[in-house]
Amino acid sequence: MADRTVDHLLIGGGVAAATCAQALREEGATGSVLLVGRELDPPYHRPPITKGYLAGTEARADAAIALPGDVEVLTRTSVMALDPAARTVTLSTKETVGYDTALLATGAMVRRLQVDGTQLDGIHYLRALGNADALRRDVEGAERVVCVGGSYIGCETAATLTTLGKRCTVVLLEEQPLERGFGLQVGAWVRGVLEAHGVEVVTGAEVERFEGDGDRVQRVVLAGGRTLDAEVVVAGVGVNPDVMVARKAGLEIGPAGGVRADAQLRAAGAEGLYVAGDIAEYDSPVHGRVVRVEHEEVAAAHGRTAARNMLGAGADHVEVPYFWSDLADWASFEYVGPAHGWDDERVEGDVSSGAFTVWYVRDGKVAGMLSAGGHGDVERAKALVASGGAPPSGG
Numbered sequence: 266m267a268d269r270t271v272d273h274l275l276i277g278g279g280v281a282a283a284t285c286a287q288a289l290r291e292e293g294a295t296g297s298v299l300l301v302g303r304e305l306d307p308p309y310h311r312p313p314i315t316k317g318y319l320a321g322t323e324a325r326a327d328a329a330i331a332l333p334g335d336v337e338v339l340t341r342t343s344v345m346a347l348d349p350a351a352r353t354v355t356l357s358t359k360e361t362v363g364y365d366t367a368l369l370a371t372g373a374m375v376r377r378l379q380v381d382g383t384q385l386d387g388i389h390y391l392r393a394l395g396n397a398d399a400l401r402r403d404v405e406g407a408e409r410v411v412c413v414g415g416s417y418i419g420c421e422t423a424a425t426l427t428t429l430g431k432r433c434t435v436v437l438l439e440e441q442p443l444e445r446g447f448g449l450q451v452g453a454w455v456r457g458v459l460e461a462h463g464v465e466v467v468t469g470a471e472v473e474r475f476e477g478d479g480d481r482v483q484r485v486v487l488a489g490g491r492t493l494d495a496e497v498v499v500a501g502v503g504v505n506p507d508v509m510v511a512r513k514a515g516l517e518i519g520p521a522g523g524v525r526a527d528a529q530l531r532a533a534g535a536e537g538l539y540v541a542g543d544i545a546e547y548d549s550p551v552h553g554r555v556v557r558v559e560h561e562e563v564a565a566a567h568g569r570t571a572a573r574n575m576l577g578a579g580a581d582h583v584e585v586p587y588f589w590s591d592l593a594d595w596a597s598f599e600y601v602g603p604a605h606g607w608d609d610e611r612v613e614g615d616v617s618s619g620a621f622t623v624w625y626v627r628d629g630k631v632a633g634m635l636s637a638g639g640h641g642d643v644e645r646a647k648a649l650v651a652s653g654g655a656p657p658s659g660g
C-alpha cells in the first residue's frame with residue numbers, strides 16, 4: 266500500500282515533464298499532479314547553458330519553466346524504484362507514491378571521456394545550470410580553452426566563450442563540425458563561421474590524454490602527438506539516455522538505448538505509463554520507424570502528446586521533430602527531420618552568405634531540411650517530411 270496516490274505522476278524534472286504538467290492543466294485535468302526531479306532547481310530550459318546563460322546575458326530566472334501553481338513539485342528528490350505492475354514508485358525520501366497515470370522522462374546523462382588525465386581540475390561537462398556556473402568561474406582567469414567534440418555543445422560553447430574573450434579550439438574526430446547530422450557542406454560552413462571569428466578547429470583528431478602540472482589540466486595531447494595548451498577543457502562528446510529507473514523496472518530498452526514506446530508514447534507492457542523526451546524511443550508514424558531524438562522542442566512535444574493520452578485521447582505522436590542552434594550571434598540554424606541517411610542534398614540560397622536552405626532527400630522524398638539565417642520555410646519542410654513529399658523545385 267503506497268503512502269499516498271496521485272492522479273498524474275511525472276518522473277524527471279526536465280522540459281518533457283514540465284511541458285506535460287502544463288499541458289495536463291491546459292487540457293482540463295483537475296486531478297493531482299506531482300512532478301519529481303532530482304536536481305536542485307525546478308524545471309528549466311537547457312539550451313541557455315551553452316548560450317545566453319553561459320555568456321551572462323540571461324539570468325537563471327530566464328531559463329525557468331513556469332508551472333501551474335497547483336502542480337506539486339519535489340526538487341532534490343529521486344525516484345529510486347518504479348513498479349509498473351503495482352503502479353507505484355519509491356522516492357529517495359522513502360515515501361511510496363501510487364499513480365493512476367505516470368510519465369517517465371528521466372532525460373540523458375553526459376558521456377564521459379575515457380582517457381588518461383580526466384581526473385584533473387579544469388575539465389568540464391555541460392548538462393545542468395550549475396555546470397555553466399562552474400565553467401564561468403573557471404574561465405574567469407583563463408585564456409585558452411579547448412572544447413572536445415564537434416557537435417552542438419562543443420561548437421556553441423566555443424562560440425560563446427570566444428565572445429567572452431577566450432581563445433578557443435574545437436577538437437573533433439570528424440572531417441567537419443556537425444557533419445554527422447547535416448553533412449559535409451553544412452559542416453564546412455559551420456567551420457568557416459567559427460574560424461572567421463577566431464576559433465581554431467582541429468578536425469580528424471582524437472584526444473589521447475590530458476596532462477597537467479599538479480592537479481590542474483594544462484595540455485590536451487592528441488593521438489599522433491600534437492599538444493594543445495588548455496587552462497580549461499569542455500567536453501561535449503554526447504549523452505546516454507538515463508534509463509536506470511526504467512531498466513530496474515524491467516521496461517524494454519531499445520537498440521538506441523532509450524525506453525521503447527508505441528506511437529502513443531505508451532511504455533511497452535506498462536499500463537498507464539508514458540515515456541517522453543531524450544529517453545523516448547518510440548514508433549514514429551511520421552518516419553515509419555523507431556526514433557529517438559535529443560532536442561528540447563521534441564521533448565516538449567512529447568510532453569504535450571503524453572498529457573493528452575494520460576487523459577484518454579489515444580493520440581499518436583505525429584509532430585515532426587524540430588531543432589535549432591545558435592553560434593553566439595554569428596550564425597543560427599533550424600532543422601527539421603531527422604533525416605537518418607540521405608542520398609542527395611539540394612541547396613537553395615548562398616551558403617557563404619549564411620542564409621540558405623539544405624533539403625536532405627532520400628529516394629526523391631524530403632527526409633530533412635536545414636534552414637540557416639532564417640532562409641527556409643520550416644513549416645513547409647515539416648509538412649513535406651510528414652507527407653513524404655518531394656523537395657520544392659529549385660530545392
Ligand SMILES: Cc1cc2nc3c(=O)[nH]c(=O)nc-3n(C[C@H](O)[C@H](O)[C@H](O)COP(=O)(O)OP(=O)(O)OC[C@H]3O[C@@H](n4cnc5c(N)ncnc54)[C@H](O)[C@@H]3O)c2cc1C
Nearest residue numbers: 277278279280281303311312343344372542543559560561
Ligand atoms: C547544454 C545543452 C544545450 C542544449 N541546447 C539545445 C538547443 O539549442 N536546442 C535543442 O533543441 N536542444 C538542446 N539541448 C537538448 C535539450 O536540452 C534536451 O533534449 C532536453 O533537455 C531533453 O529534455 P528531457 O525532459 O527529456 O530531459 P532532461 O532535460 O535531461 O531532464 C530530465 C530530468 O530528470 C531528472 N531525473 C533523472 N532521473 C531521475 C530520477 N530517477 N528521479 C528524479 N529525477 C530524475 C534529471 O536529473 C533531469 O533533471 C541542449 C542540451 C544541453 C545539455
